[in-house]
Amino acid sequence: MSDAIKFCENCGAANRDVAQFCSFCGTTFNNATAAMSKSSTPPASPMRTIRTIKRRYSVVSQIGQGGFGTIYQAQDQRFPLAPRAIKEINWTGGPHNPSLQEAIEAFKQEAEILSSLMHPNLPRIYDYFEENGSWYLVMDYIEGQTLDELIVQTPDGKFSIPQVLAIAIQLCTVLGYLHSQQPAIIFRDLKPGNVMLTSEDHLYLIDFGIARLFKPGKEQDTIALGSPGYAAPEQYGKAQTTAQADIYSLGATIHHLISGHDPSVTPFTFPSLQLEVYGSSGTELANLINRMVNLDKEQRPTSVQSIKKDLLRLVGQSWEKMTRIPAPPASTIAASRLRIGEIVEARITSIETDGVRVMLTQGKEARLPKKEYTDKTLRIGTRIQVCIIAITTHAIVVSSKRVQSVNAGWAHLSEHYQKNDLIKGTVRRFNRGGIHVTFHGLAAEIQGFIPLSHIVSIKKTDDENEVQSILNSLRGKELILKILECEQEQNRLLLSERLGMQEWRQQRMLELIEELQPEEIRPGIISGVKDFGAFVDIGGAEGLVHISNFPDPTIAHPSAVVSEGQAVQVRVLRIDKAQKRIALALLPPLAPASKQQPERTRTHTPPTLSPETPPTPLPPLKQALQHTKTTPRELTGKNDPAALEATQRISIDHYLQNGKQMLDQGQYKQAIQHFKNAIKLDSTNKNSYYYLGLAYQKNGEYNEALQAFEQTLLRDPTQVYALLNKGHALFALQRFEDALTAYEETIKVSPQFAEAYMHKGNASAQLQRYDEALDAYDYALQLEPQAERYIAQGEVLEQLSLTDEALDAYNHAIRADTYCIPAYNHKGNLLFHTFERYQEAFFVYERALKLAPDNVELLLSKALALKYLGRNNDLPPIIQKILSIDPYNDQAQALQKNTQQ
Structure with a gap:
């Protein structure tokens, strides 16, 4: 696989450079027409x-x-x-x-x-x-041949050991993926006829049990329980098959490829492989295969991952037969000393369509496959470092040193992932979906992706500029991360700073509660402000300062004196080791006033400000206290306009900051008051009106929100988010025609704003202009494919009775976001109510409930599906669960009554 990758601008996932679509979210890449692989070119x-x-x-x-x-x-x-x-x-x-x-x-x-x-x-x-x-x-559509077809084409029906190892490792990879699903997927019919190889030796597993069921005329090859000779003994019993059955079939397939003996001729009996001619490596491989085909499943290897580990170790061994031959020339002796995995010097001798030919320093020619050749500046005669990856009687195959370094890097990351370790990464760049990070200590650069929702410093905001500013500030910073997904085959490395910091803080809390002593004084940073107090970060763990433990316990709200990011001093009050909680008291930020300043301490009146004598900066807490207890004119001289303007600016920023904080915390009425105070100080400030509109809108006061957004637009007619939210307010007031106009005005200002097209579609749908709605959704999806947009598209298609197309839309929504519960719900309901495909609907509800096990709507849908499938015996536990969550649910009570009858 080429190590050249590109990142999806929608979800940030890493993809092969030649990919047409994002392997994670399905977004089409701009170079799709040039990205066709040789195996699938029509x-x-x-x-x-x-x-x-x-x-x-x-x-x-x-x-x-x-x-x-x-x-x-x-x-x-x-x-x-x-x-x-x-x-x-x-x-x-x-x-x-x-x-x-x-x-x-x-x-x-x-x-x-x-x-x-x-x-x-x-x-x-x-x-x-x-x-x-x-x-x-x-x-x-896969263009290739099955292993069955390739076996027929080989003179003795046998594959070379390196070929078999390469095939077996790929099979272990895909079987491991299937077995890791929840619930595990057991293939149950692994055999050469169900394995396809492309011309580039890429393997595909085909016929997932479907072929074995709808080909009853081929019972001798494919029956419901598996294929004779390849199927494990337990597949003929009544017990449910497990991953051990696939391990048996894998062993039988490997045995067939090495020996040329078809196991279907003598099921459960395998002739000796006679691999001793390859020395200890051959003996080890034979023993591994014998364990895999053991009739007792308890004696087989525990997992395909353990088999893959053994096979990878064997790949690095020499597979030349140990026979006596005449002494070869010196150059051949040098070549025979090469070992798989060894890094050697080489010189390029020719550059061909299928790859690069190189001459090793040992005097042996080797081939660098085209898929490993990424540096277009290479020329004949250039010296490069390569890694030996295969040695046969006909050729030596090498790969670039970079590819091996990348593989080593992935192995390092995979080890951290398996151990559930935290890892540090450095932010390199960002896009609309999140940020890309690299890691220290790796031989090659591997980039991982952190979605916006998993970045600690990103909070819910409608201000795109604010998000961009935060992302810019993170560039070059080192973050503590948790690996969520690590798939080298898909070039996918998904990370979370939020979960990483959460685990790190938990670890740090355990350390800190052992270190701290009551009455100890510690520096800290305000990490959160709530109604009841403030959280303070003291060296990586959080303690709580209750409002009663503030220097002035009579304050109306903690935000009046502290804000996030503010440096403070705290005193340790109590340490609850059992609950892992630390109670703190906030210390006054200023030292006690000296005797030389009695008047200033008593009256809280600052010295007069003037342009000739610039003010002495005060600590943030002192500034906040003064801003809440004094007016700008009290802080300045009446004839000092410059100082008055500066103080007003500070006060406006203070009100805006506190208002946004209240908005984030859901305290909308308090936020409204802060934004109104900012407007009193400066009625020309567009941001004050914009945030006032957001606060009104969040509080359900849509007429007031509309007026605030219109005031914003009077001051800046091109404020995109004000236009968009004006549309939202009109939509909430059911003024759909006016909302549509607002969204169209938004698009005029920002023609590539996908969110505006999405809401234009919603307004058009409310006006029953379904064709216009579909056009708007299509454009939004072209710009930014998102699950909610596919769902909206599906709902309109259902209104038009285009149910097949609606089902396609819901499937696209699930591919765009595999955690989107509404997408599963819409799909399940369509299958259930329109298509009456109750079994499929049941599976969709089941999958969604794995993501949201306490979702009452999904539980009810699952219960109804079971009822229509005639599985009444399975209903009681589901009904009980619904009633434990919602004791007065009418539908659950009706179902319970019906089942009892």
């Missing part, structure tokens, strides 16, 4: 369409048939450069055929599971549906 000449399915997929050829199933190659009219494979279940044998009914049910269940999977070694599932009595599954 023929250059136009193909004749045989038939069209779902008014979208143009079938160009039939590429396979068997039993109930037919496989076609097709073109997706929405993505003409992306060929698709379509599997169809035919109605052979009539609709009442029990085998067919079983096939259809299994097809729908498997398709529902597979549609959520995304892995480099799995074909991507794009769609599944029913049309004219047949069921269809749409997936990637």
